[in-house]
Amino acid sequence: MPDRKSFAPAASMVNVAVLLVAAGRGLRAGGTAGGLPKQYRPLGGEPVLSRTLRAFLADPRVGRITTIIHPDDADLAGACLAPFGHDPRVAAPVAGGATRQRSVRLGLEALAEASPDAVLIHDAVRPFVGAATIDACIRALEVRACVLAGVPVVDTVKRTDGDGVVAETIPREGLWRAATPQAFRFDTIMDAHRRAAAAGIDHLTDDGAVAEWAGHPVHMVACEEGNLKLTTSDDFSAAEQRLTAETFLRLPDVRVGVGYDIHSFEPGDAVVLGGVRIPHSHKLNGHSDSDAALHAITDAILGAIGDGDIGQHFSPADDRWKGAPSSIFLADAVARVTARGGIVAHVDVTIVAEAPKVGPHREAMRVAIAAACGLPVDRVGVKATTNEKIGAVGRREGLAAIATATIRLPVAP
Known part of the structure; x- marks a missing residue:
């Protein structure tokens, strides 16, 4: 006792x-x-x-x-x-x-x-x-x-x-x-x-x-x-x-941002897109894991709050981010919205690539993106298209992603 x-x-x-x-x-x-x-x-x-x-x-x-x-x-x-x-x-x-x-x-x-x-x-x-x-x-x-x-x-x-x-x-x-x-x-x-x-x-x-x-x-x-x-x-x-x-009562300020990212291919065995590893004959060239989809979404969120871009916050010259998962960058962007008392309400990303095929991995990407953004899956859109063999993406030299993000913020007093 x-x-x-x-x-x-x-x-x-x-x-x-x-x-x-x-x-x-x-x-x-x-x-x-x-x-x-x-x-x-x-x-x-x-x-x-x-x-x-x-x-x-x-x-x-x-x-x-x-x-x-x-x-x-x-x-x-x-x-x-x-x-x-x-x-x-x-x-x-x-x-x-x-x-x-x-x-x-x-x-x-x-x-x-x-x-x-x-x-x-x-x-x-x-x-x-x-x-x-x-x-x-x-x-x-x-x-x-x-x-x-x-x-x-x-x-x-x-x-x-x-x-x-x-x-x-x-x-x-x-x-x-x-x-x-x-x-x-x-x-x-x-x-x-x-x-x-x-x-x-x-x-x-x-x-x-x-x-x-x-x-x-x-x-x-x-x-x-x-x-x-x-x-x-x-x-x-x-x-x-x-x-x-x-x-929704406390967040009436609705804003939309747009993000874009492109990466070239280099020899490898997989690409990372939307937080999902996809086996492929090449990988994406970049300082982090080169996840173009998450990079584009990150920039879209940062754009919606007017807070620079991904390179400003995570410089490719900084060895800390060499090979880093891009989910870190996305989580930081979401945290910046949260710090302002807001939420990410919706994200939509289009992946432009001749290969690899995105369709079989679409739902896994939606789940991963939703988890990173704190969203239900039905508030995440993932689409894919080719570049009709036009330009660098059409020649299979790399792939690109375009994203939009909708956020809601409280109105400043």
């Missing part, structure tokens, strides 16, 4: 890690879109996991974010994390176990070497967690070791028997609906999980319960009602309506 009197307050939490729990299968969501577990389903054009990750990256005290995934979901998780690949705080995902408790312990073990001051453990399917809730949890850890975000119960609570007959009215004073994040001094929760595992305890449904089992006092802090867990199909429908209403 821990000695509660010996607990020492900390001056501040300057090294905070986050574990996003995304190892479940989402069976209560009433089926999945394309067979996707709910944490990977699109919400407002962006996978739920990506939205949740973005919420925590906004806090400068967060130094590392690790996602705990089902072992079968490596590709799905990789697609969600790819747009954040330029951020060193986003760690490689960790495969979870058969229970939530086991999954979290594996995630904590992955963090043990880094030994953060604190860890926030959060359901990946709570994408609406607010900055105020994250801040409240971190601040509470300055004087507490174990903190749970939750909502005080305001409704009358009834307990029924097996026939649905009310057996008891439970006083609501002191009752909370536990949510996440659940925040802990790292050493405290790591020790509690290890002790529970050693004792064969593997059925606890949240980390507050693990801390309670280990004898630690657990304190509640209030979070917003909107910090909802997406569990059912109705939850997703309500979340989509919420996002649509919020987004």
Whole structure:
């Protein structure tokens, strides 16, 4: 039993890690879109996991974010994390176990070497967690070791028997609906999980319960009602309506940009287009991976906000970008829109090439571009045409791409 009197307050939490729990299968969501577990389903054009990750990256005290995934979901998780690949705080995902408790312990073990001051453990399917809730949890850890975000119960609570007959009215004073994040001094929760595992305890449904089992006092802090867990199909429908209403009401400034890129061929075995590797007799000549489609889209987005072009932000003279995936450039352009409080609403790219054939890879390109831009696939257009054997492209000396991007921004005050 821990000695509660010996607990020492900390001056501040300057090294905070986050574990996003995304190892479940989402069976209560009433089926999945394309067979996707709910944490990977699109919400407002962006996978739920990506939205949740973005919420925590906004806090400068967060130094590392690790996602705990089902072992079968490596590709799905990789697609969600790819747009954040330029951020060193986003760690490689960790495969979870058969229970939530086991999954979290594996995630904590992955963090043990880094030994953060604190860890926030959060359901990946709570994408609406607010900055105020994250801040409240971190601040509470300055004087507490174990903190749970939750909502005080305001409704009358009834307990029924097996026939649905009310057996008891439970006083609501002191009752909370536990949510996440659940925040802990790292050493405290790591020790509690290890002790529970050693004792064969593997059925606890949240980390507050693990801390309670280990004898630690657990304190509640209030979070917003909107910090909802997406569990059912109705939850997703309500979340989509919420996002649509919020987004279009606050972003009335609609702008369109155009981008163009062309690359010559050189000996090789594949080209990269729209984030997809396509086997071919040549590759594209350029400093990065020479993805003309993503370059054109990047320039279209930058043009829509009047923020230069791709070469201005990622100089081909800079060795950092030699061979770099062009998704980095696109993610940066999208981030520039986001920094202005806006969104990318639609992109359309036409690839001009005699070869290789784009058609067989079109849908994979749309999916990759949608993930990078935070869009639903139906807001991404990918088309292809030849140059009718005219000019350098017609002579198969290279290929080109033309793109348009529509963005929405708030009106400046």
